[in-house]
Amino acid sequence: MMVKVAALQMRSGTDVARNVAAFEALVREAAGGGAAYVQSPEMTGALFRDKATRQAALRTQAEDAVSAKASELASELGIHIHVGSTAILLPGGKVANRAFLFGPDGGLIANYDKIHMFDVDLDNGESWRESATYEPGREAAVADLPFGRLGFAVCYDVRFPQLFRAEALAGAEILTVPAAFTRQTGEAHWHILLRARAIENGAWVIAAAQGGLHEDGRETYGHSMIVDPWGRIVAEADHDEPAVVLAEIDPAASHAARGKIPNLKNAREFTLRQATAEPERKAG
Numbered sequence: 015m016m017v018k019v020a021a022l023q024m025r026s027g028t029d030v031a032r033n034v035a036a037f038e039a040l041v042r043e044a045a046g047g048g049a050a051y052v053q054s055p056e057m058t059g060a061l062f063r064d065k066a067t068r069q070a071a072l073r074t075q076a077e078d079a080v081s082a083k084a085s086e087l088a089s090e091l092g093i094h095i096h097v098g099s100t101a102i103l104l105p106g107g108k109v110a111n112r113a114f115l116f117g118p119d120g121g122l123i124a125n126y127d128k129i130h131m132f133d134v135d136l137d138n139g140e141s142w143r144e145s146a147t148y149e150p151g152r153e154a155a156v157a158d159l160p161f162g163r164l165g166f167a168v169c170y171d172v173r174f175p176q177l178f179r180a181e182a183l184a185g186a187e188i189l190t191v192p193a194a195f196t197r198q199t200g201e202a203h204w205h206i207l208l209r210a211r212a213i214e215n216g217a218w219v220i221a222a223a224q225g226g227l228h229e230d231g232r233e234t235y236g237h238s239m240i241v242d243p244w245g246r247i248v249a250e251a252d253h254d255e256p257a258v259v260l261a262e263i264d265p266a267a268s269h270a271a272r273g274k275i276p277n278l279k280n281a282r283e284f285t286l287r288q289a290t291a292e293p294e295r296k297a298g
Contacts, residue, residue: 015160015161015162015264015265015266016262016263016264017050017051017161017162017262017263017264017265018047018048018049018050018051018260018261018262018263019049019050019051019052019053019220019240019260019261019262019263020044020047020049020051020052020053020258020259020260021053021220021221021222021223021238021239021240021249021251021258021259022037022040022041022044022052022053022054022055022222022238022257022258022259023055023222023223023224023225023236023238023251023254023255023256023257023258023259024036024037024040024054024055024058024222024224024225024256025224025225025226025227025228025234025254025255025256026055026057026058026059026060026061026224026228027060027061027228027229027230028060028061028062028067028071028229028230029060029229030059030060030071030079030080031079033058033059033060033080034059034079034080034083036256037054037058037080037083037084038083038087040054040256040258041054041084041087041091041095042087042091043258044258044260045087045091045093047258047260048260049093049258049260050093050094050161051093051094051095051096051159051161052093052094052095052096053096053098053190053192053220053222054084054095054096054097054098054192054222055098055099055192055193055194055222055223055224055238056098056099056111056128056168056169056192056193056194056223056224057098057099057100057101057111057194057224058080058097058098058099058100059078059079059080059100059101060100060101061194061224061228061229061230061232062230063230063231063232064230065147068101068147072101072102072103072109073102073103074102074103075102075112078100078102080097080100081097081100081114081116081122084097084114084116085116085120085121085122086120088116088117088118088119088120089116089118089119089120091118092118093118094115094116094117094118094123094159095115095116096113096114096115096116096164096190096192097113097114097115097116098113098168098190098192098193098222099111099112099113099128099168099169099192100112100114101148104149108147108148108149109147109148109149110127110128110148110149110151111127111128111144111148111151111168112125112126112127112128113125113126113127113128113166113168113192115157115164115166123157123159124155124157124166125155126151126153126154126155126166126167126168127149127150127151127152127153128148128150128151128167128168128169128170128171129150129151129152129154129171129174129177130150130170130171130173130174130177131144131145131148131150131170132144132169132170144170154166154177154180154181154184156181156184156185156186161265162186162187162188162265162268163184163185163186163187163188163265164186164187164188164189164190165178165181165182165184165186165188165189165190165217166181166190167181167189167190167191168191168192168193169191169192169193169194169195171191172191172193172207172208172211173207175210175211175214178211178214178215178217179214179215179278181215182215182216182217182278183278186215186217187217187218187243187265187268187269188217188218188219188220188263188265188268189211189212189215189217189218189219189220190219190220190221191208191211191219191220191221192221192222192223193221193222193223193224194223194224194232194234195223195224195234195235196232196233196234196235197233197234197235197254199235200223200234200235200236200237201235204223204235204237205237205239205247208221208239208241209241209245209247210245212241212242212243212244212245213243213244213245214277215243215278216243216268216269216271216272216275216277216278217243217268217271218240218241218242218243218263218265218267218268219239219240219241220240221238221239221240221241222238222259223235223236223237223238223251224236225237225238225251225253225254225255225256226254226255234254235254236251236253236254236255237250237251237252237253237254238250238251238257238259239251239259240259240261240263242263242267243267243268243270243271243272244267244271248261248263249261
């Protein structure tokens with residue numbers, strides 16, 4: 015079953031209301047282009063480096079403006095809307111980096127909390143410690159849509175192939191990677207990682223990204239894209255400006271790819287043996 019899908023490229027700032035308005039405009043553009051499924055990037059609601067400002071803007075899931083708007087738009091437009099993620103206040107003060115999927119009736123189909131925390135020190139002096147603020151998720155998730163089964167991930171999760179393999183083994187033909195990749199890591203690894211996850215799982219990959227220089231001072235890479243199960247990029251925003259990336263996909267192509275290279279079926283259990291070299295002994 016062919017379906018038109020969209021990845022939204024955004025440049026979320028520190029004003030939640032302004033970001034929600036930008037999100038709405040892009041969703042409407044995507045739906046106007048025929049998209050039945052629309053995905054937004056990681057941290058659609060806002061990007062904050064300042065902890066105090068972030069904490070002041072945080073809301074619980076019931077109060078979150080992004081998910082409320084996504085539910086409203088999904089119902090109005092009769093489409094599936096996947097909020098790539100937004101920050102959700104949890105009991106006790108921690109935060110979830112949470113994705114939401116809404117159906118054409120506006121109802122919540124599934125959510126997913128980012129599992130792998132971006133705790134890194136980059137060569138250009140950037141240092142990130144997501145685990146200082148965010149509570150890691152503990153469950154992978156898949157959801158059945160009319161056109162196929164969809165698997166969830168968020169940004170840094172893309173570097174952990176076991177997550178995508180578990181979702182593919184659970185029948186996901188479409189894997190998702192909404193992200194806010196830094197410019198440095200994006201230039202080095204974004205295309206390679208997305209194509210690898212598609213190839214090794216014989217699955218479509220849809221990756222909506224943040225792009226450009228944000229109000230909080232960070233730079234993200236952009237280049238939102240859609241990759242087919244053979245690893246070919248079928249649509250891409252070849253820049254970091256806000257955009258809508260549209261493509262028609264056929265989830266049946268996932269089954270065809272897995273039929274040609276059945277690595278999901280051919281995987282075998284194994285143990286790891288470590289050999290230790292004996293030091294040479296001299297005669298006498």
